[in-house]
Every structure is written in C-alpha cells, then in structure tokens.
Amino acid sequence: MIEHLLEIMEQAGHVLSLFSVAVIIGSFAVSAWRYARNYRTLDLGENFRRFKIELGSGLLLGLEILVLADVIETLTVTPSYSSLAMLGSIVVIRTAVSWTLTLEVEGRWPWQGAGEEQENA
Numbered sequence: 020m021i022e023h024l025l026e027i028m029e030q031a032g033h034v035l036s037l038f039s040v041a042v043i044i045g046s047f048a049v050s051a052w053r054y055a056r057n058y059r060t061l062d063l064g065e066n067f068r069r070f071k072i073e074l075g076s077g078l079l080l081g082l083e084i085l086v087l088a089d090v091i092e093t094l095t096v097t098p099s100y101s102s103l104a105m106l107g108s109i110v111v112i113r114t115a116v117s118w119t120l121t122l123e124v125e126g127r128w129p130w131q132g133a134g135e136e137q138e139n140a
C-alpha cells in the first residue's frame with residue numbers, strides 16, 4: 020500500500036514538473052503573441068514593459084510549481100541527506116531568481132509594501 024502511494028506521488032512530481040515547463044513555455048508564447056499584436060498600436064516602451072511583466076509573471080508561476088514538484092520528488096523518490104541538501108540549494112537559487120524577477124516586474128522587493136519607494140533598484 021505504501022509503495023503504491025509513493026509511486027503515485029513520484030508520478031505526481033513528474034507531472035508537476037512537466038506542467039511547470041508547459042506554464043513557462045505557454046506564458047512566453049502568449050506574451051510574445053500579445054507583444055506582436057500590439058507592436059504597431061502601442062508605444063514601443065509601453066509594449067515592451069507589458070511583455071516583460073507578463074513574461075515575468077508566467078516565469079514566477081512556473082518556478083513556484085517547479086519548487087513544489089522538487090519537494091514531492093525529493094521526499095518520495097530518495098529521501099536522504101544528500102537529496103535534502105540538493106533540494107535546499109535548489110530552493111535557495113529559485114528564491115533568489117524569484118526575488119529578482121519580482122524586483123524587475125513590480126519595481127520593488129517582495130518584502131516591501133506596494134506603496135514603499137524603491138531606492139536601491
């Protein structure tokens with residue numbers, strides 16, 4: 020029974036990994052299509068800003084799903100200290116990427132309130 024449940028969780032981790040890649044690719048495709056569609060109607064700077072925000076939002080969502088998939092796979096496939104250390108390093112790297120993407124998209128660090136001025140960006 021436990022082995023069957025672990026196998027299902029392992030498959031769920033793989034499905035989530037594939038889904039996160041699909042989210043990232045899909046968000047790029049939609050963002051690029053909207054950028055091309057608005058190329059002549061919007062100001063070039065405004066159009067690029069929208070493209071960057073949409074692409075960054077999709078990438079952030081994909082990264083969060085990948086972290087979830089990594090947690091599931093690490094805990095179900097080979098729970099060991101080395102796999103736990105690898106998961107920790109992946110989470111730290113993805114957190115840093117998420118922070119910089121949030122800074123790029125929203126113009127503020129994730130821990131700052133929406134009304135705070137950005138001095139160091």
